[in-house]
Amino acid sequence: MAIFPQTRTAEPLPVIARIPHRTGAQDGVRRLPSLRHIGPNWYASVMGTAIVASAGVALPVDVPGLRGACTVVWALSAVLLAVVLAARAGHWLHHRDQARAHLLDPAVAPFYGCLAMALLAVGGATLTVGADVMGVRAALAVDVVLFVAGTVVGLVAAVVVPYLMVVRHRPAPGTASPVWLLPLVAPMVSASQGALLVAHVPAGQGREALLLACYAMFGLSLLATLVVLPLVFARLVHHGPLPPALTPTLFLVLGPLGQSTTAVNQLADAAPGAVAGPYASAFGAFAVLYGVPVMGFALLWLALAAAMVLRATRDGMGFAMTWWAFTFPVGTCVTGAAGLARHTGLDALTWLAVALYAFLVVAWAVAGARTVRGVVSGALTAAPVPPGAATARTR
Numbered sequence: 001m002a003i004f005p006q007t008r009t010a011e012p013l014p015v016i017a018r019i020p021h022r023t024g025a026q027d028g029v030r031r032l033p034s035l036r037h038i039g040p041n042w043y044a045s046v047m048g049t050a051i052v053a054s055a056g057v058a059l060p061v062d063v064p065g066l067r068g069a070c071t072v073v074w075a076l077s078a079v080l081l082a083v084v085l086a087a088r089a090g091h092w093l094h095h096r097d098q099a100r101a102h103l104l105d106p107a108v109a110p111f112y113g114c115l116a117m118a119l120l121a122v123g124g125a126t127l128t129v130g131a132d133v134m135g136v137r138a139a140l141a142v143d144v145v146l147f148v149a150g151t152v153v154g155l156v157a158a159v160v161v162p163y164l165m166v167v168r169h170r171p172a173p174g175t176a177s178p179v180w181l182l183p184l185v186a187p188m189v190s191a192s193q194g195a196l197l198v199a200h201v202p203a204g205q206g207r208e209a210l211l212l213a214c215y216a217m218f219g220l221s222l223l224a225t226l227v228v229l230p231l232v233f234a235r236l237v238h239h240g241p242l243p244p245a246l247t248p249t250l251f252l253v254l255g256p257l258g259q260s261t262t263a264v265n266q267l268a269d270a271a272p273g274a275v276a277g278p279y280a281s282a283f284g285a286f287a288v289l290y291g292v293p294v295m296g297f298a299l300l301w302l303a304l305a306a307a308m309v310l311r312a313t314r315d316g317m318g319f320a321m322t323w324w325a326f327t328f329p330v331g332t333c334v335t336g337a338a339g340l341a342r343h344t345g346l347d348a349l350t351w352l353a354v355a356l357y358a359f360l361v362v363a364w365a366v367a368g369a370r371t372v373r374g375v376v377s378g379a380l381t382a383a384p385v386p387p388g389a390a391t392a393r394t395r
Contacts, residue, residue: 034381036095038087039102041321043114045371046084048327050077050121052364053129055334055357060341060350067132074122074129081122088115106169109161113183116154117328119146120186124193140200147193151217154186158224174239176231178252178325184228188221188259190214192335195266198274211267211274218263225256241308244317250305251325257298258332261291265339284343291340295352298333319370321380326363330356 053074056066092099102108123146131139161183165171194214201207232253241247268287271280309317334356341349374380 034378035087035090036098037381038084038091039108040088040111040114041108041324042084042087043111043118044321044324044328045368046077046080046118047114047121048324048331048364048367049073049080050118050125051328051331051334052360053077054121054125055331055338055360057129058335058338059353059357060338061354067129070129071132074125075133077122077125078130081118084118104164104168106165106171107177107179109164109169110177110179110182112161113154113157113186116150116157116186117182117189119150119153120189120193121328123147123150124196127196140197143193144197147190147197150186151190151194154183154190155217157183158187158220174235176228176235177242177246178232178249180228180232181225181252181256184221184224185256185259186221187217188225188256188263191218191221192259192263192266195263195270198267198270203273207274211270214263214267218260218267221256222260225260229253229256241311244312244315245320246322247308247312247317248320248322248325250308251302251329253301253305254298254329254333257294257301258329258334258336261294261298261336262332262339264290265336265343268343288340288343291336291343295333295336295340298336302330302333319374321371323363323367323370327360327367330360330363334360 050073053070056070056073059066103112123143126134126139126146127143130142134142165180191214194210194217198207198211198214201210236242242250264283264287268280268284271283274280275283334353337349337353337356340346341353371380
């Protein structure tokens with residue numbers, strides 16, 4: 001596995017990007033050493049896999065065999081979710097000291113938002129893709145369980161992680177990171193996935209309450225993102241590019257942008273029958289009036305982030321778990337563009353969704369293959385390199 005040179009920045013690298021290091025003593029530990037360094041960032045692989053399935057079936061084009069392939073990917077995401085949940089449970093059971101250290105680490109704690117999004121992503125894919133295998137009733141039951149669990153975890157993370165940042169983490173000025181967005185975007189994922197459940201709630205107060213609750217979570221996440229995003233950009237302007245290992249996290253900014261566009265479009269589809277006619281029409285108009293400008297900004301940020309990644313590649317950026325940032329955020333832009341294409345009928349948006357999906361599939365395949373390679377070799381489950389250790393390793 002490629003290892004990154006030590007950067008000059010003083011900020012710690014999160015577990016998702018730290019350099020693997022293994023010693024003979026670590027190899028001899030009996031208490032499940034392979035689980036000790038499995039952090040919450042591993043849920044990103046679940047999110048990135050599930051979005052390939054759900055974004056594929058959301059495309060406004062008919063591609064022969066695509067739905068069958070998406071069904072296979074959905075099944076893989078469900079298996080991955082079970083495996084990572086089991087690994088994280090083992091982590092907390094056998095390595096509680098490390099688990100607590102992760103929670104109190106400002107570079108790692110934000111990744112707890114990934115747990116919520118992994119649950120929600122697999123739940124939504126189960127309803128939209130897995131129903132072909134399980135049947136609608138069973139798929140709906142699974143989605144409801146995962147939606148409730150993911151929403152609760154996401155709302156808790158959206159409060160607890162910022163609280164810890166203020167009272168315990170106290171990050172230094174100029175260290176704002178795109179990973180700070182992770183616990184804040186989780187409620188936005190709940191908003192978009194909750195829209196899929198609105199039609200399954202009996203008409204009346206319950207259906208309207210779910211719809212408006214999703215809009216409330218949309219607003220919660222959007223306003224929180226508007227607070228954090230300027231800090232991230234200010235950090236880039238005043239302190240320069242991120243270290244190569246962290247540069248892919250710039251793609252995380254696409255998450256709230258694409259997911260919010262997806263949410264408003266799916267909520268607009270769910271509004272008729274849930275709220276009065278004038279409000280349903282207004283929600284439909286809002287989906288386009290909001291979604292088009294935000295998608296424009298998402299494309300601007302995509303170009304900026306891609307340029308930064310190319311620069312980091314020239315500086316020796318190798319593989320790290322941060323490469324999963326190329327998947328889920330881009331997938332939300334696919335579903336967002338597909339929703340806008342559905343509501344506007346514009347072919348340009350259709351082809352934008354297709355182009356982004358092609359990028360998503362390639363990124364997912366590369367990140368997945370490199371992750372499997374790292375797990376098999378033990379590099380990704382080894383301890384991070386301690387400060388002052390060797391600055392580089394060979395492949």
